[in-house]
Amino acid sequence: MKLSLPNITVCALLLSNLAFTSQSIANTFNTNDLTSTQDLVKAGEKYITLLGNQVNVGEKAPNFKVVDNNFAPVSLSDFTGQTLLISVVPSLDTGLCAIQTKRFNEESAKLAKNITILTISNDLPFAQKRFCKTEGIDTIKVLSDSVWREFGTAYGLLIKDMGILTRAILIINPEGEIVYKDLVKNISQHPDYATALTKVKNIAPVMLLEEANIVGEAAESIVDESKNFSKQ
Numbered sequence: 001m002k003l004s005l006p007n008i009t010v011c012a013l014l015l016s017n018l019a020f021t022s023q024s025i026a027n028t029f030n031t032n033d034l035t036s037t038q039d040l041v042k043a044g045e046k047y048i049t050l051l052g053n054q055v056n057v058g059e060k061a062p063n064f065k066v067v068d069n070n071f072a073p074v075s076l077s078d079f080t081g082q083t084l085l086i087s088v089v090p091s092l093d094t095g096l097c098a099i100q101t102k103r104f105n106e107e108s109a110k111l112a113k114n115i116t117i118l119t120i121s122n123d124l125p126f127a128q129k130r131f132c133k134t135e136g137i138d139t140i141k142v143l144s145d146s147v148w149r150e151f152g153t154a155y156g157l158l159i160k161d162m163g164i165l166t167r168a169i170l171i172i173n174p175e176g177e178i179v180y181k182d183l184v185k186n187i188s189q190h191p192d193y194a195t196a197l198t199k200v201k202n203i204a205p206v207m208l209l210e211e212a213n214i215v216g217e218a219a220e221s222i223v224d225e226s227k228n229f230s231k232q
Contacts, residue, residue: 031160034153041166042186049160052153057181061172062154066120066143069129074143079116081174083204085196087119088157088168090187092131100191101137107197108139115204122146122164169196173203
C-alpha cells in the first residue's frame, strides 16, 4: 500500500510526537532513585527485582494517578468512600492476565454497589481499550500506569528492566487503609481469587445491609397493606 505525501507527513509528525513524549517520560523517570526488592517474586525459577516502596496491610494507601483508555487522569482519591479491589496484571495481552481480568469482570457484577474493582497494568490505553471491547469487559475499570508509573512505584510493583507490573491484588477500605495484599509469588501463577473476593465482601457489608433493610421495609409495608385491606 502506498501512502500519499500528506499521509506520510501526518505519520511522521505522529511518530515524532510519540518519540518526544517517550523521551520526556524517560527523562523524568529515573529507576536509580527507587527502592528495590529482590526476594519476593519469581519469573519462572529466577527472582525479579521490584522497584518502589513495598506497602503493607494496615498502612494508609498511597495516592496515585493513572489514566483511563482516553488518557484522562484517574486518581485513588476519586474513589473516596468506596471499597476498592485492585487487580494488578503484567499485560492484558497474555493469557493468564486475560483470565484474571475476565474473572474479576464477572465477579464484579455480583458485588455490592459500594465495591469497585480496578484492573491496572502498564499496557497502553489503546491496547486496553481494544482488549475490553474484544473481551466484553464492562463492569470493572481498566486503567493504565504507563504514563507516570506512579502506581507501580508507590506500591513497589514495578518490575525492573521490564517496565511492567508484577501480579498482585490489593484491597483498600473506604477509610483508605490497605486491608489485603496478595503479592503473587510467581508471575506465572494465578492470584487467590476466592480469598480476595471473600475479604472484599466481608469488609464492605454496608450496601448489603442497606439492601436487606429496603427489602425488609418493603415486606413490612405489604403486610400492613394486607392488614388494612382485611379490615375493610
